[in-house]
Structure formats: C-alpha cells, structure tokens
Amino acid sequence: xxxxxxxxxxxxxxxxxxxxxxxxxxxxxxxxxxxxxxxxxxxxxxxxxxxxxxxxxxxxxxxxxxxxxxxxxxxxxxxxxxxxxxxxxxxxxxxxxxxxxxxxxxxxxxxxxxxxxxxxxxxxxxxxxxxxxxxxxxxxxxxxxxxxxxxxxxxxxxxxxxxxxxxxxxxxxxxxxxxxxxxxxxxxxxxxxxxxxxxxxxxxxxxxxxxxxxxxxxxxxxxxxxxxxxxxxxxxxxxxxxxxxxxxxxxxxxxxxxxxxxxxxxxxxxxxxxxxxxxxxxxxxxxxxxxxxxxxxxxxxxxxxxxxxxxxxxxxxxxxxxxxxxxxxxxxxxxxxxxxxxxxxxxxxxxxxxxxxxxxxxxxxxxxxxxxxxxxxxxxxxxxxxxxxxxxxxxxxxxxxxxxxxxxxxxxxxxxxxxxxxxxxxxxxxxxxxxxxxxxxxxxxxxxxxxxxxxxxxxxxxxxxxxxxxxxxxxxxxxxxxxxxxxxxxxxxxxxxxxxxxxxxxxxxxxxxxxxxxxxxxxxxxxxxxxxxxxxxxxxxxxxxxxxxxxxxxxxxxxxxxxxxxxxxxxxxxxxxxxxxxxxxxxxxxxxxxxxxxxxxxxxxxxxxxxxxxxxxxxxxxxxxxxxxxxxxxxxxxxxxxxxxxxxxxxxxxxxxxxxxxxxxxxxxxxxxxxxxxxxxxxxxxxxxxxxxxxxxxxxxxxxxxxxxxxxxxxxxxxxxxxxxxxxxxxxxxxxxxxxxxxxxxxxxxxxxxxxxxxxxxxxxxxxxxxxxxxxxxxxxxxxxxxxxxxxxxxxxxxxxxxxxxxxxxxxxxxxx
Numbered sequence: 001x002x003x004x005x006x007x008x009x010x011x012x013x014x015x016x017x018x019x020x021x022x023x024x025x026x027x028x029x030x031x032x033x034x035x036x037x038x039x040x041x042x043x044x045x046x047x048x049x050x051x052x053x054x055x056x057x058x059x060x061x062x063x064x065x066x067x068x069x070x071x072x073x074x075x076x077x078x079x080x081x082x083x084x085x086x087x088x089x090x091x092x093x094x095x096x097x098x099x100x101x102x103x104x105x106x107x108x109x110x111x112x113x114x115x116x117x118x119x120x121x122x123x124x125x126x127x128x129x130x131x132x133x134x135x136x137x138x139x140x141x142x143x144x145x146x147x148x149x150x151x152x153x154x155x156x157x158x159x160x161x162x163x164x165x166x167x168x169x170x171x172x173x174x175x176x177x178x179x180x181x182x183x184x185x186x187x188x189x190x191x192x193x194x195x196x197x198x199x200x201x202x203x204x205x206x207x208x209x210x211x212x213x214x215x216x217x218x219x220x221x222x223x224x225x226x227x228x229x230x231x232x233x234x235x236x237x238x239x240x241x242x243x244x245x246x247x248x249x250x251x252x253x254x255x256x257x258x259x260x261x262x263x264x265x266x267x268x269x270x271x272x273x274x275x276x277x278x279x280x281x282x283x284x285x286x287x288x289x290x291x292x293x294x295x296x297x298x299x300x301x302x303x304x305x306x307x308x309x310x311x312x313x314x315x316x317x318x319x320x321x322x323x324x325x326x327x328x329x330x331x332x333x334x335x336x337x338x339x340x341x342x343x344x345x346x347x348x349x350x351x352x353x354x355x356x357x358x359x360x361x362x363x364x365x366x367x368x369x370x371x372x373x374x375x376x377x378x379x380x381x382x383x384x385x386x387x388x389x390x391x392x393x394x395x396x397x398x399x400x401x402x403x404x405x406x407x408x409x410x411x412x413x414x415x416x417x418x419x420x421x422x423x424x425x426x427x428x429x430x431x432x433x434x435x436x437x438x439x440x441x442x443x444x445x446x447x448x449x450x451x452x453x454x455x456x457x458x459x460x461x462x463x464x465x466x467x468x469x470x471x472x473x474x475x476x477x478x479x480x481x482x483x484x485x486x487x488x489x490x491x492x493x494x495x496x497x498x499x500x501x502x503x504x505x506x507x508x509x510x511x512x513x514x515x516x517x518x519x520x521x522x523x524x525x526x527x528x529x530x531x532x533x534x535x536x537x538x539x540x541x542x543x544x545x546x547x548x549x550x551x552x553x554x555x556x557x558x559x560x561x562x563x564x565x566x567x568x569x570x571x572x573x574x575x576x577x578x579x580x581x582x583x584x585x586x587x588x589x590x591x592x593x594x595x596x597x598x599x600x601x602x603x604x605x606x607x608x609x610x611x612x613x614x615x616x617x618x619x620x621x622x623x624x625x626x627x628x629x630x631x632x633x634x635x636x637x638x639x640x641x642x643x644x645x646x647x648x649x650x651x652x653x654x655x656x657x658x659x660x661x662x663x664x665x666x667x668x669x670x671x672x673x674x675x676x677x678x679x680x681x682x683x684x685x686x687x688x689x690x691x692x693x694x695x696x697x698x699x700x701x702x703x704x705x706x707x708x709x710x711x712x713x714x715x716x717x718x719x720x721x722x723x724x725x726x727x728x729x730x731x732x733x734x735x736x737x738x739x740x741x742x743x744x745x746x747x748x749x750x751x752x753x754x755x756x757x758x759x760x761x762x763x764x765x766x767x768x769x770x771x772x773x774x775x776x777x778x779x780x781x782x783x784x785x786x787x788x789x790x791x792x793x794x795x796x797x798x799x800x801x802x803x804x805x806x807x808x809x810x811x812x813x814x815x816x817x
Contacts, residue, residue: 015064015270016062016063016064016270016271016272016282017063017064017066017067017068017069017264017269017270018067018068018069018070018071018261018264018269018270018271018272019063019067019069019070019071019092019093019095019271019272019273019274020070020071020073020261020271020272020273020274020275020278020279020280021052021070021071021072021073021088021092021273021274021275021278022036022073022074022075022273022274022275022276022277022278023048023052023072023073023074023075023076023077023080023085023088023275024036024038024048024074024075024275024276024277024293025038025039025040025041025042025044025045025048025074025075025076025079025080026038026039026074026075026076026079027039027040027076027079027103027141028139028141030138030139030140030206035074035075035277036075036276036277036291038075038293042081044293044297045080045081045084046081046083046084047297048084048276048293048297049080049084049085049087049088050300050301051296051297051300051301052088052274052275052300053087053088053091054300054301054303055274055275055300055305055306056091056092056274058300058303058305059272059274059305062272062282063093063272065093066093066094066095066096067093067094067095067096068095068096068097068260068264069095069096069097069098069099069260069261069264070092070093070095070097070098070099070261071098071099071261072088072098072099072100072101072120073101074101076101076102076103076106077100077101077102078100078101078102078103078106078107078111078115079103079106082110082111082114085114085118086114086118089114089115089118089119089120090118092119094119095119096260097121097122097260097261098119098120098121098122099120099122099123099124099163099259099261100115100120100122100123100124101123101124101126102123102124102125102126102150103125103126103140103141103142104125104126104127104142104146104147104149104150105141105142105146105150107125107149107150107153107154108153109153109156109157112153112154112156112157112159113157115157115159116157116158116159121159121161122159122161122162122163122259123154123159123161123162123163124162124163124164124165124192124194125147125150125151125154125162125163125164125165125190126140126165127142127147127164127165127166127185128140128165128166128167129166129167129170129173129177129181130144130147130180130181130184130185131144131173131177131180131181132144133172134170134172134173134177137170137171137172137210138167138170144184148188151164151188151190160191160252161191161192161257162190162191162192163190163191163192163193163194163259164185164188164190164192164193164194165193165194165195165196166181166182166185166193166194166195166196166228167195167196167197167198168181168195168196168197168198168221168224168225168228169197169198169214169217169220169221169224170198170217171210171213171214171217172213173217175220175223175224175227176666176693178224178227178228179227179231179666180666182227182228182231182232183231183666186231186232186235191246191247191252191255191257192244192245192246192247192257192258192259193232193237193244193245193246194243194244194245194259195228195232195243195244195245196243197221197224197225197243198214198217200214222375225375226375229375232245233245236248236251238258238330239330239374240258240329240330240331241258241262241266241328241329241330242328242374242377244258244259244262246258246259263329265325266325266326266328266329267322267325267326268318268321268322268325268326270282270283273289275289275296276289276290276291276292276293276296276306277289277290277291281313284312284313284314284318285310285311285312285313286310286311286312286313287308287309287310287311288308288309289306289307289308290306290307290308290309292307295307315340316340316341319337319338319339319340319341320338320341320385320386322337322338322341323338323341323342323381323384323385324381324385326338327367327368327369327380327381327384328377328381329368330368330374331368332359332361332366332367332368333366333367333368334361334363334364334365334366335364335365335366335367336363336364336365340386341385341386342384342385342386343383343384343385343386346383346384347367347384350373350380350383350384354370354372354373355369355370355372355373355376355380356368356369356370356373356380356384357369357370357373369381481511481513481521482521482524482525483553484511485505485511485518485521485522485525486525486530486531486542486546486549486550487550487553488500488505488511489505489522489525489531489540489541489542489546490542490546490547490550490792491793492504492505493541493542493789494789494790494791494792497789498539499533499539499540499541500539500540500541501539501540502518502519502522502539504539505518506518522540525540525546526540528545529543529545529546530542530543530545530546530549531543531546544753544754544788545753547753547766547788547792548751548753550792551751551753551766551768551792551796552751554792554793554796555749555750555751555796576599576600576809576810577599577702579806579809580597580599580702580704580780580806581704581706583595583597583704583782583802583805583806584596584597584704584705584706584707585706586802587706587707587782587784587798587799587802588706588707589707590794590798591707591784591786591790591791591794591795591798592707593707593784593785593786593790593795594705594706594707594784594785594786595705595706595707595782595783595784596703596704596705596781596782596783596784596785597703597704597780597781597782597783597802597806598702598703598704598780598781599702599703599704599780600773600779600780600810606626606660606661606662607624607625607626607658607659607660607661607662607668607692608625608626608659608660609623609624609625609655609659610622610623610624610625610651610654610655610658610659610692611623611651612647612648612650612651612654612688613647613651614642614644614647615635617641617642618637618638618639618640618641618642619635619636619637619638620635620636620638620642620647620688621633621634621635621636622634622636622688622691622692624691624692632691634688634690634691636687636688636691638687642684646680646681646684649681650681650684650685650688653681653685654692657671657674658671658692668692668693669689669693672685672686672689672692672693673685673686749768749769749770749796749799749800749803750768750769750770751766751767751768751769751792751796752766752767752769753766753788754766754788764787764788765785765786765787765788766785766786766787766788766790766792767783767784767785768783768784768790768792768795768796768799769781769782769783769784769799770782770783770799770800770802770803771803772802772803772804772806772807772810773807773810774807774810774811775811779810780806782799782802782803782806783799784798784799
C-alpha cells in the first residue's frame with residue numbers, strides 16, 4: 001500500500017511534498033497526443049517499474065517523510081501490467097492525496113480493488129466526450145457506456161473522489177454536442193471536472209486529417225468556454241482554476257475537492273518528477289529527464305540518475321511563474337510574492353478595464369482576475385507580467401535549432417545541440433488527464449506552450465511587441481511632445497499621402513520648438529520603429545507600429561456616448577437583416593472604406609414563437625420564429641390522420657414551454673421528452689421535434705459587405721495592389737468574417753494593423769472593428785477595412801457609433817437580455 005518507504009533507507013529532512021510518477025505505456029496513441037508515451041511494450045512494464053523504483057531510491061532523500069500528494073500520470077497508468085502497477089503503489093511514500101489517471105476501458109472490478117488496496121484515493125478518468133462520433137475523431141476506445149460503467153465500478157470500490165476530463169473544440173463538435181457532454185458528466189456527479197480546449201500540433205496526422213475543421217472550431221472556442229463555465233457553475237461546481245471545477249464543499253460534507261497536486265503547481269511549490277520525460281522543480285532548479293525510454297532504463301539499471309536537462313531558476317523567473325500560474329486561480333494572489341514580476345502600469349490599465357481586481361489580504365495587497373479577465377485568461381496575464389529587458393520581443397519559431405552558441409553553465413552537458421524535430425514541446429503529463437491540457441499550463445512545464453498560444457491569440461505584437469515595436473505608448477515612455485509629433489505626422493500623411501518633414505511641422509505652428517528639436521524627436525521616433533522615411537532627404541511617414549500606437553491612443557481617449565450613426569434603426573422594428581444592411585451602407589458612405597457587418601449566429605438566438613397547424617388530416621406544419629426574425633417552416637406527413645385536439649395541445653404546450661429557450665439548447669430536448677408527458681404526447685412531439693432542434697443547424701452567420709467601389713476610387717496608386725487583394729477577399733465570405741471577428745472586446749473598438757491580421761497578404765491593410773450585442777453576450781461584429789493609410793479617427797468613431805446603435809437595436813429585438 002502507498003505509504004511504505006523504500007527499503008529502510010534513512011530520509012533527511014526535506015521540503016518536497018509533491019511527487020509525480022510517469023507511467024508512459026498506452027494501448028494506443030491518440031492522434032492529438034504529444035506526450036511521452038510508449039504503445040504496448042507489455043514485456044517492458046516490469047523492467048520499467050524496476051527503473052522507476054531505482055530512481056525513487058536515488059531521490060528519496062529530497063522527499064519529506066510524509067507527502068501531501070502523489071500523482072501517477074502517463075501515458076495510461078492503468079494500462080500498466082497489474083503486478084507492476086501494484087509494485088509501484090506498494091513502494092511509493094504515503095501521501096494525503098494519491099491520484100491515478102485512468103482510461104475508462106481499463107477500469108475493471110479487479111483494477112478498482114487494486115487501486116483502492118494500493119492507497120489510491122482519487123481517480124482521474126479521461127472521458128473526453130460522450131458523443132460516439134467525437135470519440136471516433138479523438139481515436140478514443142471507450143464508448144459512453146464504458147465511461148459510465150467505469151464510474152460505477154469505482155464507486156462500488158469505495159472511491160468518493162473522481163475527476164472526469166472533457167475536451168471541447170473537437171472537429172465536428174457543435175454547441176448541442178458540448179451541452180450533451182456537460183449534461184452527461186454532471187449526471188454522473190463527479191467530485192471534479194477538467195474541461196480543456198483541444199489543441200492539435202501543426203504537422204501531426206491529426207492536424208492533417210482535420211485541419212479545416214480545427215480552424216472552424218477556433219472561432220467557437222470562446223462561446224464553448226463560456227458554456228462550460230456557466231453550465232458547471234449553475235450545477236454547483238466551483239470554477240476554481242481556468243480549466244478546472246470541483247463541487248462546492250457543502251455538496252460533499254464540507255470537503256475541499258480541488259486537485260491538491262495541481263494546486264502545488266499553480267502555487268509554484270517544489271515537486272519531484274520520476275520517470276522518462278518527467279520534470280522536477282527542486283530548490284530553484286528545474287530538471288527534465290530526457291524522453292528516451294532506452295536511455296532512462298540503461299542509466300537507472302546501472303545505479304545512475306537518468307540523463308536530464310538542468311535549468312537554474314532565478315528569483316525573477318520564479319516570481320513570473322508564481323504570477324502567471326497563480327492568476328489562473330479564483331483566489332487572491334499575494335502581491336508580495338510577485339512584486340518584481342508585476343508590470344504595475346499594465347496592472348493599473350487592467351484594473352480600469354475591469355479585468356483585474358485589487359484587494360487587501362491577510363499578508364497585504366492581493367490581486368485576482370475578474371470574471372471577464374478570467375475568460376480572457378492568458379491575454380491578460382501576458383500583459384501584466386514585467387518581462388525582462390533582455391527577453392527577445394518575439395521568440396524565434398525554430399527555437400530548438402537556434403540555441404545560443406554558449407549554453408548557460410546550469411544546463412546539463414548532455415543537452416543536444418539541436419532537439420529532434422519530432423520532439424513534442426511538452427513531454428510529460430501534469431494535472432488531471434494532462435494530454436488534453438491546451439487550455440492552460442496545469443504545470444510549469446506547460447508554461448511556455450501555453451503562453452505562446454495565448455500571446456499569439458491576443459496578438460504577439462500587442463502583448464509583448466515585435467522587434468522595434470512596443471505594446472503601448474506608455475510602455476515606450478513617449479514624452480507628450482513625442483506623442484504630439486507622432487500624431488501630427490500620422491494625420492498629415494493620411495491627409496496628403498506625402499512624407500512629413502520637420503520644417504513643415506514647425507511652420508504650421510503650435511509645437512513652439514525649433515526645427516532642429518523636431519528633427520531630433522523625429523529621429524528618435526524613427527529609432528523606436530514608429531516612423532520611417534523613403535530616402536535620406538525625404539520627410540517621415542508612419543510605420544505599421546506608428547499607426548497602431550496612434551490608433552490605440554485614439555481608442556483610449558474616446559469620450560462617453562458615441563456620436564450618432566446617422567441612420568434610424570429604430571424604425572426597422574424586428575427586421576435585423578434590414579438594419580444590418582443599412583448600417584453597412586452608412587459606414588461605407590461615411591468613411592469610403594470597406595464596411596463589413598456580421599449577423600448574429602442563430603446559435604445565439606432564442607425561439608420567439610411556435611405554431612403547429614393541421615394542413616390536412618395527414619399533414620402538419622410547424623412554424624418557428626426566432627428572436628433574430630428568422631422564420632422556418634417544416635411540413636410533416638403522417639401515415640394516419642392526426643387528432644386536431646393533439647395538434648392544438650402541441651401548439652399550446654410548445655408556446656408555454658419552448659418560447660424563450662436558446663436554439664439547439666439541451667433544454668429544448670428535455671422539454672420535448674418531459675417525464676410528465678403521456679406516451680401519445682411524447683410520440684407526437686418526437687415526430688415534429690426536429691423542426692425545433694434543427695433550426696439553422698446548417699447555416700453560418702451572414703456577412704454584409706459594402707463600399708468596394710468607394711474603396712477602389714479612393715486608393716492611391718501604391719495602394720492599388722492591397723485594394724485588389726481586398727476585393728478578391730470579398731469572394732470568400734468566410735475569410736471576411738474571420739477578419740472582422742478579430743474584434744474581441746464588446747462595444748469597444750480595436751485596431752489591427754498589417755501583420756496583426758494574420759498572413760503576409762494583409763501587411764498593408766488595417767482593420768478597425770468592434771462587437772455589438774446584448775448585455776451578456778456579443779452577437780456580431782462591425783468592421784472597416786482599408787489601406788494602412790486611413791483616417792483612423794473617423795473609422796474608430798464610426799465603428800463605435802455603429803456598434804452602439806446595433807447593440808441598442810438588438811437589445812430591443814432579442815428576448816435574451
């Protein structure tokens with residue numbers, strides 16, 4: 001049983017109270033997995049355990065006599081041969097929480113007893129989904145029934161702390177699938193749930209097979225994330241970490257059911273990792289066993305520690321990790337422990353934007369993310385960290401092959417000069433079912449991958465800057481005079497299309513300084529990457545970075561209520577399409593730019609009205625009107641005449657029970673299958689129910705575009721190529737929608753310049769965008785696209801006014817306010 005220390009070896013006093021044990025063996029490697037695994041190899045299980053226990057003996061002295069947590073991860077630990085697994089459990093030190101990861105298909109009555117007898121008191125089951133077609137996509141072998149049976153078997157064996165893992169963003173998944181998964185999971189009443197966003201690495205067979213659908217799923221991730229949180233919190237779960245939920249204490253006799261092992265990572269505590277590819281952080285040193293099974297077993301059989309990479313962690317690095325990991329939690333983070341890692345100016349900005357909340361804790365000032373800040377997650381934490389000045393602004397894509405000529409002395413001499421291309425970026429599983437960890441770093445080892453993903457989602461240039469770039473004007477410490485000169489250069493160049501010189505700026509007055517002073521300021525702005533000049537004797541013109549910072553200051557200086565759009569949407573009543581077309585036309589005429597407005601997705605709509613009509617004795621028509629004004633009609637043919645009284649009852653029942661419910665919601669299905677219905681009533685609703693369940697299932701958001709002619713007429717000769725590319729883009733509505741959807745902050749304009757739009761083809765194009773919607777949800781986006789040399793002030797004010805008017809309009813139209 002877990003608790004017997006190894007072989008009488010004396011143990012010195014040590015602080016390491018958290019132990020991770022890696023069992024890499026799996027029956028099958030799923031296509032999306034990028035962890036250290038070994039398929040099959042049943043003949044090596046015993047020998048690997050010998051090596052594992054040998055490494056434990058070598059490291060025993062740094063472990064405390066009594067551990068807080070032990071976590072067995074993989075791989076699939078429960079695929080390990082039973083006798084070998086039992087030997088591991090018998091030899092491990094005692095711990096208050098002992099967790100084992102398990103795939104449902106490996107759980108049998110015998111395995112459940114083995115785990116229970118071996119001291120395991122918590123099991124993490126990798127369910128991933130309850131939809132058979134999604135399990136097939138993920139290459140999971142357990143059916144939904146097998147997952148349920150695994151939970152029942154563990155309960156029968158006495159386990160009262162079970163965690164389930166779910167993945168969302170799976171190719172082919174829709175909102176109804178996710179709601180179904182959450183309902184199934186909640187019905188099993190696990191004490192803990194981990195819900196992760198699927199990430200498939202580029203170049204893997206999974207990405208090659210599902211690339212287009214994975215790209216489509218990215219657009220739905222924000223909505224999926226909100227659905228997960230809202231559903232689980234309403235079901236009595238505490239959203240205690242970005243991707244993790246546990247039952248509130250009152251639901252389980254006052255017990256704290258958070259994953260204590262994972263909390264050790266999020267609190268940046270020391271931990272020891274054993275096994276191939278395992279990572280440890282001990283006394284300011286991070287070490288990672290190399291991911292070679294053969295090398296690991298050779299070394300440990302010879303009584304040597306396995307080959308590993310070493311990295312010394314200075315105080316600043318530890319503070320940054322405490323900040324980045326601690327902000328994933330719902331508890332206040334003591335600022336005294338992270339003070340050196342905190343960008344205080346960024347913190348003040350985020351407090352003003354209601355993304356960060358400051359408080360006073362027992363040990364002094366503390367900080368947490370607000371609910372809105374938690375949904376934005378890594379984008380907020382990446383901004384709030386004070387990155388060291390020597391950190392490159394943008395990490396090279398091929399980092400592994402661009403190591404410095406002289407490696408730091410702390411690194412092991414065994415570190416290869418070039419990591420193999422196929423080596424996964426995160427090689428060891430930490431946290432509940434860590435193979436599905438892309439939503440965030442359940443351990444420090446996932447930190448780099450997670451930050452890279454999140455920073456790119458938020459725009460790397462906006463979060464950390466690119467070479468010669470910066471995130472905000474405040475970060476660059478521009479003086480008021482530099483700021484004013486930059487503004488004047490941008491505005492004059494936008495108006496004239498000609499480079500701007502120091503003499504002209506002085507002659508136009510208001511600067512009240514000499515031409516030489518202005519030249520010096522222009523040169524400094526150029527050295528900062530904000531201005532450039534076509535040749536030595538010419539004046540300056542803005543770079544993409546200059547436009548961006550100018551536009552950001554315009555956004556920050558916006559006053560209270562937007563100006564009028566100049567179109568009366570109120571007269572259009574419920575005609576959303578008419579209102580969106582009118583908005584598009586007005587925007588394009590006012591700015592002479594390409595105006596784009598996306599309509600609300602039908603997934604955001606609710607059912608406003610239902611009619612059930614008997615057309616003939618054997619035919620019934622169902623009419624569904626949505627909150628967006630959409631009308632769907634379905635006619636159903638019956639084999640026998642239908643009772644008019646049943647038709648009238650159905651119309652009344654659906655009006656009473658379905659109106660106001662969101663399209664595709666599981667609530668619609670529950671009402672169609674309510675237990676209080678008679679068999680005859682339920683049968684009739686099952687016949688006509690598809691009219692309600694399938695409204696808009698095949699449709700995507702409509703996109704309205706206007707102003708192509710005006711954009712072409714206004715383009716200067718050097719801008720014609722970019723304009724032609726934009727006109728070609730109009731032929732691909734999905735690509736247009738993707739550009740507009742970059743507007744991430746509801747009702748507050750954002751500006752994306754050049755490369756920020758993604759892909760090299762948009763390097764000379766800018767987008768000004770904002771979302772519109774109801775109080776609780778963004779429903780669509782408004783955008784203006786044009787050349788980088790555009791009138792940003794007019795574009796920002798126009799987009800802001802349009803988003804404001806459309807938000808007022810849809811709040812009147814939608815029932816869900």
